[in-house]
Amino acid sequence: xxxxxxxxxxxxxxxxxxxxxxxxxxxxxxxxxxxxxxxxxxxxxxxxxxxxxxxxxxxxxxxxxxxxxxxxxxxxxxxxxxxxxxxxxxxxxxxxxxxxxxxxxxxxxxxxxxxxxxxxxxxxxxxxxxxxxxxxxxxxxxxxxxxxxxxxxxxxxxxxxxxxxxxxxxxxxxxxxxxxxxxxxxxxxxxxxxxxxxxxxxxxxxxxxxxxxxxxxxxxxxxxxxxxxxxxxxxxxxxxxxxxxxxxxxxxxxxxxxxxxxxxxxxxxxxxxxxxxxxxxxxxxxxxxxxxxxxxxxxxxxxxxxxxxxxxxxxxxxxxxxxxxxxxxxxxxxxxxxxxxxxxxxxxxxxxxxxxxxxxxxxxxxxxxxxxxxxxxxxxxxxxxxxxxxxxxxxxxxxxxxxxxxxxxxxxxxxxxxxxxxxxxxxxxxxxxxxxxxxxxxxxxxxxxxxxxxxxxxxxxxxxxxxxxxxxxxxxxxxxxxxxxxxxxxxxxxxxxxxxxxxxxxxxxxxxxxxxxxxxxxxxxxxxxxxxxxxxxxxxxxxxxxxxxxxxxxxxxxxxxxxxxxxxxxxxxxxxxxxxxxxxxxxxxxxxxxxxxxxxxxxxxxxxxxxxxxxxxxxxxxxxxxxxxxxxxxxxxxxxxxxxxxxxxxxxxxxxxxxxxxxxxxxxxxxxxxxxxxxxxxxxxxxxxxxxxxxxxxxxxxxxxxxxxxxxxxxxxxx
Numbered sequence: 001x002x003x004x005x006x007x008x009x010x011x012x013x014x015x016x017x018x019x020x021x022x023x024x025x026x027x028x029x030x031x032x033x034x035x036x037x038x039x040x041x042x043x044x045x046x047x048x049x050x051x052x053x054x055x056x057x058x059x060x061x062x063x064x065x066x067x068x069x070x071x072x073x074x075x076x077x078x079x080x081x082x083x084x085x086x087x088x089x090x091x092x093x094x095x096x097x098x099x100x101x102x103x104x105x106x107x108x109x110x111x112x113x114x115x116x117x118x119x120x121x122x123x124x125x126x127x128x129x130x131x132x133x134x135x136x137x138x139x140x141x142x143x144x145x146x147x148x149x150x151x152x153x154x155x156x157x158x159x160x161x162x163x164x165x166x167x168x169x170x171x172x173x174x175x176x177x178x179x180x181x182x183x184x185x186x187x188x189x190x191x192x193x194x195x196x197x198x199x200x201x202x203x204x205x206x207x208x209x210x211x212x213x214x215x216x217x218x219x220x221x222x223x224x225x226x227x228x229x230x231x232x233x234x235x236x237x238x239x240x241x242x243x244x245x246x247x248x249x250x251x252x253x254x255x256x257x258x259x260x261x262x263x264x265x266x267x268x269x270x271x272x273x274x275x276x277x278x279x280x281x282x283x284x285x286x287x288x289x290x291x292x293x294x295x296x297x298x299x300x301x302x303x304x305x306x307x308x309x310x311x312x313x314x315x316x317x318x319x320x321x322x323x324x325x326x327x328x329x330x331x332x333x334x335x336x337x338x339x340x341x342x343x344x345x346x347x348x349x350x351x352x353x354x355x356x357x358x359x360x361x362x363x364x365x366x367x368x369x370x371x372x373x374x375x376x377x378x379x380x381x382x383x384x385x386x387x388x389x390x391x392x393x394x395x396x397x398x399x400x401x402x403x404x405x406x407x408x409x410x411x412x413x414x415x416x417x418x419x420x421x422x423x424x425x426x427x428x429x430x431x432x433x434x435x436x437x438x439x440x441x442x443x444x445x446x447x448x449x450x451x452x453x454x455x456x457x458x459x460x461x462x463x464x465x466x467x468x469x470x471x472x473x474x475x476x477x478x479x480x481x482x483x484x485x486x487x488x489x490x491x492x493x494x495x496x497x498x499x500x501x502x503x504x505x506x507x508x509x510x511x512x513x514x515x516x517x518x519x520x521x522x523x524x525x526x527x528x529x530x531x532x533x534x535x536x537x538x539x540x541x542x543x544x545x546x547x548x549x550x551x552x553x554x555x556x557x558x559x560x561x562x563x564x565x566x567x568x569x570x571x572x573x574x575x576x577x578x579x580x581x582x583x584x585x586x587x588x589x590x591x592x593x594x595x596x597x598x599x600x601x602x603x604x605x606x607x608x609x610x611x612x613x614x615x616x617x618x619x620x621x622x623x624x625x626x627x628x629x630x631x632x633x634x635x636x637x638x639x640x641x642x643x644x645x646x647x648x649x650x651x652x653x654x655x656x657x658x659x660x661x662x663x664x665x666x667x668x669x670x671x672x673x674x675x676x677x678x679x680x681x682x683x684x685x686x687x688x689x690x691x692x693x694x695x696x697x698x699x700x701x702x703x704x705x706x707x708x709x710x711x712x713x714x715x716x717x718x719x
Contacts, residue, residue: 003032011035011057015471023403023499030468037459041393067122070423073134073476079111096120132426136479137486140512148632148688149185159672164247165264168353169219172360179364179678181685187371193380197312198274202658205375211436215346216263225276232273252669256659289348303383305339314386342719354440368442376448377414393418396457399464409464419472428478434484449494450475494545515543533594536626545629552648557643595619612641639680641665
């Protein structure tokens with residue numbers, strides 16, 4: 001089908017972009033095939049040109065006749081920028097406390113409503129409508145002082161008590177130690193629950209649910225009921241502990257972390273623990289937790305129980321079980337009552353240990369504590385995709401367009417939110433996800449936060465480069481995020497790397513949401529010109545600044561060029577290895593010259609040659625300390641010279657992504673006990689020792705606003 005005016009207009013009215021601008025400033029048109037596939041995923045019939053015309057007429061009519069948008073989102077103290085409804089429409093608000101207030105058509109009175117979820121009513125003649133009204137805080141609180149902390153993949157930090165991977169007991173110990181060094185936060189990988197069964201992709205960014213953490217993170221021996229095991233179960237538990245020790249030892253002599261094996265052992269142990277009755281106080285605590293979690297917890301536990309019977313791929317289940325409101329669900333709930341209760345209890349146990357880890361962090365002196373990570377999506381066969389399927393699009397997956405980092409684009413294989421059904425639900429499903437992830441944390445990192453504005457949809461069967469952006473109501477999406485963070489008392493950090501449209505970073509900063517700045521992406525002239533390292537005083541202040549991320553080479557590998565050799569060995573280079581090595585060397589030389597210019601490189605001390613981290617690595621940290629960034633993150637493996645990346649985008653079986661423990665420069669695993677005695681973390685901590693003396697209150701952002709593309713509005717938009 002050609003890209004007719006009708007098809008282009010229909011796409012625009014559904015928030016589907018007909019073109020986009022790359023990170024290098026180039027315009028790319030969306031193919032008509034992609035437009036049709038994406039519109040189909042939104043429930044629009046575009047099978048023929050005639051149906052396109054019919055769908056366009058119906059869409060225009062629906063927009064013209066509605067009294068209110070599906071959901072209204074505002075910020076406290078800021079009235080609507082334009083009338084909420086057509087002329088001669090009566091409007092009133094029912095607040096969350098049950099009171100009713102008349103308002104005028106402009107809605108100025110809405111600016112005085114309390115933060116929270118209310119209901120907006122409209123009446124015109126015989127027609128009435130009622131939609132959710134979300135009032136977000138005008139701005140989230142920012143840190144009063146500059147802070148630093150560690151970036152940690154929890155699974156990778158094993159202690160001598162771990163069952164083959166780092167756990168929540170290790171996290172509490174790590175937090176207590178890091179707080180003693182002066183760190184104020186630990187940024188974690190997502191702790192979301194995995195799909196049970198084999199793990200062909202162990203990425204923590206492909207979870208079964210984002211609403212519940214995974215019981216695989218539990219420290220089994222720290223569960224109170226473990227100490228009260230029945231005599232006949234103690235022998236079984238001792239055998240499991242012995243098997244777990246062999247798993248741990250295998251990792252510590254150079255093996256890979258085997259999540260599936262760890263989970264199998266822990267589930268066997270948890271079955272034993274579940275046989276121990278809760279004492280009255282514990283039962284009351286559990287009941288309070290279950291009541292607060294409500295239907296979302298029950299849905300997750302039901303899915304887990306059904307997956308035990310029918311397998312983890314719910315699309316292959318009996319037809320009457322493929323939806324939470326299926327005809328067979330009521331009978332299944334009765335039949336599987338014990339298993340549902342088992343999985344509800346596990347969720348509570350994880351919640352308890354997360355709470356203990358956060359309390360350990362604050363006791364250790366951390367101002368923020370745990371910084372949880374919200375993945376951008378969920379596994380299409382997981383619990384959330386089953387329970388929330390009416391809010392997720394079928395036939396498309398989430399990714400990102402071609403950019404300087406990945407010229408072929410990326411397809412992450414995750415179903416996106418449907419903007420229409422999500423708005424009709426008042427964004428309650430998103431609120432539920434956020435509330436679960438924010439619990440027991442002082443801050444939240446939102447992966448690919450640009451997805452709250454627009455997401456790159458890739459139709460099934462299409463290459464990732466042939467997707468397009470779909471627009472979301474960012475006022476509502478950000479409003480729900482800000483509400484949840486405000487209620488939890490948490491900071492929010494958005495991962496805003498890659499292709500970022502004009503206006504996004506300004507909008508986030510205006511709401512008090514910090515961005516993410518990574519040294520290797522910070523250049524004069526931005527991604528398009530890259531005319532030299534960005535001087536420290538020109539970095540933005542409202543961000544979490546780091547040297548690297550879990551998707552980039554570790555600092556030691558970047559400094560010695562071994563990341564280029566690794567990419568060559570795996571066939572990931574787009575140019576001859578000599579050219580790649582020369583470009584990497586030139587990049588390093590430019591940064592070293594900048595470090596020397598600003599005085600971040602300490603004088604060469606022969607006695608310190610070969611120490612970890614070395615002179616250049618510490619100089620990079622001193623450079624970060626010279627920037628005005630409000631938060632500074634230290635990739636924990638960098639502090640002991642680990643050269644291996646934890647994830648290598650573009651690989652699957654070629655590289656052990658998400659399976660490596662923290663290791664020394666030779667690749668030998670380092671336990672948590674050895675880590676706390678290592679001089680490297682202390683040397684880095686010394687660089688940031690006086691950071692908290694720098695206040696951030698009222699500090700202006702030195703970076704000039706991003707300029708909009710010629711012909712574009714200064715706000716957030718697509719064609």
